[in-house]
Amino acid sequence: MSLSEENFDVLIVGAGPAGSFAAERLARAGVRVALFDGRPPGEPKACGGGVTSKALKAWPQLLEAAGHTVEEVDLYSPAGARVRLKLREPFAIYSRSAFDSYLRERARAAGAQVFTARVSLVERKDDDNRWTVRARDGARWRGAVLVAADGANSPLARRFAGALPNREMEVAFGYRAPLPRADEAPTVIAFLPGWAGYAWAFPRLDHVSFGIATTQDAFDHPALDALLWRFMFGYYRQREDPRAPLWATARDQDQAHDTRLETRLRVSVERYAARIPGLTAETWDARRVSGRDWALLGDAAGFADPVTGEGIYYALRSAELFADAYQAGQTETYEARWRADFGRELRRAARMRTRFYGRFLGGPFTARMIDFARLHPGVRRTLRELVAGDQGYVNLKRTLARRAIWPL
Numbered sequence: 555m556s557l558s559e560e561n562f563d564v565l566i567v568g569a570g571p572a573g574s575f576a577a578e579r580l581a582r583a584g585v586r587v588a589l590f591d592g593r594p595p596g597e598p599k600a601c602g603g604g605v606t607s608k609a610l611k612a613w614p615q616l617l618e619a620a621g622h623t624v625e626e627v628d629l630y631s632p633a634g635a636r637v638r639l640k641l642r643e644p645f646a647i648y649s650r651s652a653f654d655s656y657l658r659e660r661a662r663a664a665g666a667q668v669f670t671a672r673v674s675l676v677e678r679k680d681d682d683n684r685w686t687v688r689a690r691d692g693a694r695w696r697g698a699v700l701v702a703a704d705g706a707n708s709p710l711a712r713r714f715a716g717a718l719p720n721r722e723m724e725v726a727f728g729y730r731a732p733l734p735r736a737d738e739a740p741t742v743i744a745f746l747p748g749w750a751g752y753a754w755a756f757p758r759l760d761h762v763s764f765g766i767a768t769t770q771d772a773f774d775h776p777a778l779d780a781l782l783w784r785f786m787f788g789y790y791r792q793r794e795d796p797r798a799p800l801w802a803t804a805r806d807q808d809q810a811h812d813t814r815l816e817t818r819l820r821v822s823v824e825r826y827a828a829r830i831p832g833l834t835a836e837t838w839d840a841r842r843v844s845g846r847d848w849a850l851l852g853d854a855a856g857f858a859d860p861v862t863g864e865g866i867y868y869a870l871r872s873a874e875l876f877a878d879a880y881q882a883g884q885t886e887t888y889e890a891r892w893r894a895d896f897g898r899e900l901r902r903a904a905r906m907r908t909r910f911y912g913r914f915l916g917g918p919f920t921a922r923m924i925d926f927a928r929l930h931p932g933v934r935r936t937l938r939e940l941v942a943g944d945q946g947y948v949n950l951k952r953t954l955a956r957r958a959i960w961p962l
Contacts, residue, residue, distance in 0.1 A: 562588040564880065565687055565697035566666075567673060567710060569593070571866055572852030573703030574657035576873035581665035583881050588695050589661055590687070592672030592704065603650050603763060604756060606943030607643040609867040619656040621646040622758050627941055630744035631921040634801045637928045639938045647741070647756045647763075675700070675710060685847070699885060700848045701876065703869075706829045708854035715841055715850060720771045722834055722856075724751075724863055727775075727827035728765025728782060731819055733757060734793045743941075744785060745920040747801060749778070750911035752862075753785045764789070767863045770829065786819070787812045830863045831856040835904040838897065844888040849876050857892075860904045867943060871896060902947040932956075 564580055566573045569591035577589040603621075610616055625644045629637050662668045673687040673695070680686055685700040702710035706723065733739055739757035746752060751768030766782050788800040791811070833841070833856045843850040851857075852869030859865070872892055879888040912919055927933045936953055939945030945953065 560588075560695065561684065562586045562667075562695060562697040564588070564699045564701060565685060565695060566590065566701040566703055567592070567687065568702065568704030568708070568852075568854065569658045569661075569668065570654055570703060570705065570852065570869065571657055572854075572869035572873045573701070574654070574661045575870050576701060576703065576851060576877050577661035577666040577668075578657070578664045579874065579877035580880060581661060583877075584665075585880070587661075587666040588697060589658070589666045589668045590673050590695075591658060591668060591670050603648040603653065603758065604864065605646045605648060605653075605866050606864070606941075607641070607645045608943030609870060610646060611643070612867075613870060615660075617646070619648055619653050620759060621648040621653070622756075624741045626740065628740050628742045629924055629927070629937065630742065630800050631924040632745050632747040632801075632918050633921055634799050635921065635924055635928065636800070637924050637934065637937070639927075639934060639941060641938055641942055643942055643944075645942060647758055649758050649760075669695070675713070698847060699880065701851060702849070702854045703851040703873070704854055706831050706853040706856075706858075708850070711843075711850050711854040711856075714845070714848055715843055715855075718831060718833070718837070718856070721769070722832055722837060723770040724767055724830040724832040724858075725770045725773050725827065726765055726767040726830055726863060727778075727825070728754075728763060729786070729819075729823040729825055730761045730763055731786065731823045733761050734790070738793045742789060742800075744800060745918070745924075746781065749781070753782060755785075755789050762789075765826075767830065769832070783816065787815060790815055830865065831858050832860040832863070832907070833900070833904055834860075835901045838901045838904060842889060843892070844876075844886065846886050849885065849888050851876060855892075857896075857900065859900065860907045861910050861947075864943075868896060868900070899946050902950075906947055906950075 563586045566577050566587060566589045569589050573589060577587045580587050605616060623644045623646055625641050627639045629639060658668060671689040673689050676686040676688055680696060684696045684698055686694055686696050688694045702708050739762060741757060742755040744753045749768055751766060753766045756763040764782060764786050766778055788802055791798040831853055843855040851872045853865055855872060857865060857868035857872050875891040875895060876888045879885050879891055910919055927937050936945055
């Protein structure tokens with residue numbers, strides 16, 4: 555029997571944060587794990603790469619991966635009003651190529667066998683009731699438990715849990731662009747004028763990740779791409795003149811300057827795009843992501859914040875909870891474990907999403923939120939904790955009521 559035909563205890567499809575983290579924990583416990591990395595070499599996932607301080611505190615080994623530490627974040631309203639949040643505990647921004655490679659190599663060092671192969675599931679189980687996956691070249695691997703950690707477009711997730719409609723998916727796209735001088739490259743989150751969603755500028759060690767996240771059912775790529783370039787122009791313009799507006803109007807723009815900047819950027823930027831799950835509360839109630847001998851992790855399970863799209867914390871935590879369930883000999887308890895751990899947070903975020911990107915007191919809620927934060931230290935403190943991942947959605951309304959008279 556060749557190596558590619560060996561039996562394993564667990565087959566994990568997808569070597570992003572969820573798959574690699576689960577593989578490492580299981581391998582360290584002596585479980586025979588096959589981890590399949592089907593992404594083309596050098597192709598990172600489209601992602602801002604932000605890892606919250608909540609995640610860094612839970613898993614301090616993540617600090618060993620090379621990342622950019624963030625201690626301040628500039629939040630902009632759709633009209634361009636800014637509030638600067640000085641974080642009590644920093645978070646980190648990683649290149650996803652470096653971050654994913656770091657976690658994958660930890661899994662390999664722990665004893666997981668890593669295969670660079672895109673695999674698909676053989677429809678029928680074998681005579682021993684084991685799962686079989688195969689590569690395009692015909693190589694096959696068998697395992698008692700099958701784990702899908704292959705992202706929001708996971709074909710395994712569609713098979714086990716059903717396809718998600720466009721209204722429950724978000725789109726993130728953007729560009730990796732040249733980095734200004736390190737001391738002139740702030741971390742920026744800007745809520746979009748006229749759209750549900752936000753733009754970001756996340757400086758990394760050797761470039762800036764620019765992007766936009768918004769709903770897929772309202773996605774208009776030409777209009778949003780033009781909006782993203784407008785955001786990028788404003789970001790670079792502010793490096794030259796701090797008084798320049800981020801969302802420049804036609805009257806504010808220096809067309810000749812922007813044309814020169816665009817010409818320079820077009821030859822150096824790298825484009826990326828991805829889908830992100832954004833499930834409704836009703837789907838959270840009904841959707842099952844595990845059974846007796848299978849489980850979905852991370853984005854494949856739908857584990858992303860419906861308000862922000864943030865998913866790395868949930869990817870790592872879901873991997874940890876699955877590994878605990880497997881080691882206890884009760885894989886089927888993973889369902890109850892994730893619901894008890896972070897299920898209420900994601901469900902609450904799903905309920906809040908419409909309000910968050912809706913209107914309040916005659917204007918966009920995001921604009922009013924930043925207006926209040928500019929005036930009230932209690933609201934600023936709450937926003938700092940939201941960005942850090944330390945403030946959840948379940949008790950957000952109570953926290954704001956305690957710190958400021960502000961209905962949500």
